[in-house]
Amino acid sequence: MSKVTGLQKNIGDRLRRLDASDITKIILSVVLILFLAAVYHRSGAPDVPMDSVESALRKGTGLSSMQKCSNRQLMQFMGLDYSDYDSYIYYKSREALGVQEVLVVRVYRRDDLTAVEDAIDRRVADQTRTFEGYGPSQVAMLKNAIIYKRGNYIFYCVDKNPDRYEEVFRHAL
Secondary structure, three states: OOOOHHHHHHHHHHHHHOHHHHHHHHHHHHHHHHHHHHHHHHHHOOOOOOHHHHHHHHHOOHHHHHHEEHHHHHHHHHHHOHHHHOEEEEEOOOOOOOOEEEEEEEOHHHHHHHHHHHHHHHHHHHHHHHOOOOHOOOOHHOOOEEEEOOEEEEEEEEEEOHHOOOOHHHOOO
């Protein structure tokens, strides 16, 4: 008998000896592997140009009512150096007492998302402290701020309807 035939017979014998608990373990293992693969795949994001994301946000939201911010303003208001990141868009309210903001940053490495998220958290905390005593509507918007990460992107929005901005952003990716 050849080695291949012996190996086939050995595998066949083992398969015949499987009971219901062994089959259940195999099926659950396969399902777990498929689930983990789906989660890993879903956490990524396609490489969408920031111009396309900005265009989608302008068409589907009230972004045009805000002013587009420069590299200097990104550093001034968010504490982020634009040269550390692949690309970004940053819009904020035209009004001095407005808290509406939209920020999308595409980082080079996913590890860099933490630094951007920390800067966003500081911005929200600072703004909340600023408006706490006299701006209840601004504080309410800040408490409803959305921070969403996908792949190498992080999205941040403060608005009366931040869910709409997030929805448009998700569809843009």
